[in-house]
Amino acid sequence: MDTEAIRLFVRAAEMLNISAAGRELGMAPAVASAKLAKLEKSLGADLLHRSTRKVALSLEGAEFLPFARELLAQEDAAFAALGKGNLEATGTLRFTAPSTFAQLYIAPILPAFMQRHPKVHLDLRLTDTEFDLIEGSFDLALRYAALPDSSLKARKLADDVLVLCASPAYLEQHGAPPTPEALGQHQLIAFRGLGTTPLVAADGRRGEFDPRTAGSRLTIDDGASQRLATIAGAGISLNALWSVKADLDSGALIRVFPDYQADTRAALWLVYPQSNALTAKVRVFIDFLLEHIGQRPTWLQ
DSSP, X not given: OOHHXXXXXXXXXXXXXXXXXXXXXXXXXXXXXXXXHHHHHHHTSOOEEEOSSOEEEOHHHHHHHHHHHHHHHHHHHHHHHTTOSOOSOOEEEEEEEOHHHIIIIIGGGHHHHHHHOTTEXXXXXXXXXXXXXXXTTOSEEEESSOOOOTTEEEEEEEEOOEEEEEOHHHHHHHOXXXXXXXXXXXXXXXXXXXXXXXXXXXXXXXXXXXXXXXXXXXXXXXHHHHHHHHHTTSOBEEEEHHHHHHHHHHTSSEEESTTEEXXXXXXXXXXXXXXXXXXXXXXXXXXXXXXXXXXXXXXXO
C-alpha cells in the first residue's frame, strides 16, 4: 500500500483541504488529487467527499482514518528504530489531557514548545472524559493512573498526593473534625467513581475518607467543579494536590488533617500506543513535558 498516499489522506482529512495537504507534502494540487483518487480506487471506497466549495470526510474515510494513522505511526517507528527516516519532529500530534490540569500546567507552556518545534501541529482534546487512544487516533494522553492495557505504554510524568480540604467558612461553621473517624459527622463531597480512600499519617496512624458513611448529598464528576464547590463551603473533599496547591497557599482552602494524605500511589502518567513510542513528534513532546513539569513539580515544592 502507498504510505505516501495514506499520509496525504490523513493530512487532507485533518485540514479538509486536499491542495493544502498536498503542498505541505511537496505535491502539486493535481498530483495530490490523482494520488488520493488512486488510493480510493485501490481501497474500493470514497474516503473524501469533494465539492467545488469544500472537502468532507466520508463515513468510510472516518472509519479508515484511525487505521491510516496507525499505519503511519508503525512506519515512522520502524524507520526510527533503524536510525532512518525523518528524525525531525513534524506532523500533527493528537494529545488528550484532563482540562483542569491542562489549564494550570500545560497551556501556559505551549508557546515555548511551538517555538522550539515549529513543524509540529498540536491537536488537543482537553477534557476529563477519557478517550480510547487507539479508536480516537490519539498519539498521547495524560492520565491519573497508568493503564494495564497491553497495547499501551506509560511514562510517569510526576508524583502527586491526595489531600483533604475545606474552606475557612465551612470549618468556622462546622468545626474541624478532630480525627478521621469524625468525618462521618461532616458534609463530605464525593467524587463519582472514587470509593473509600485509605488515609495514612506520617507516624503510621490510619483512617479513611468515605463520603458514603456521611450520607453525602453532593457527588461531582469534575475536578474543577469539586474544587470550586469546596471553596464555596459545600463540605470536605479529597483533592489532587496539584489542583489545590494555589488555594492552599492563598488560604482559600485549608488542609483537613495536614498530617494525613491518601494512602495511594498517586501519579500523573503519559500514556501512548506502543507503535508511537519512537516517533519524533511524540518523543519531543514527552521530553518537553518532563522537562517543564516532571523534573520539579511545583505542587510538591
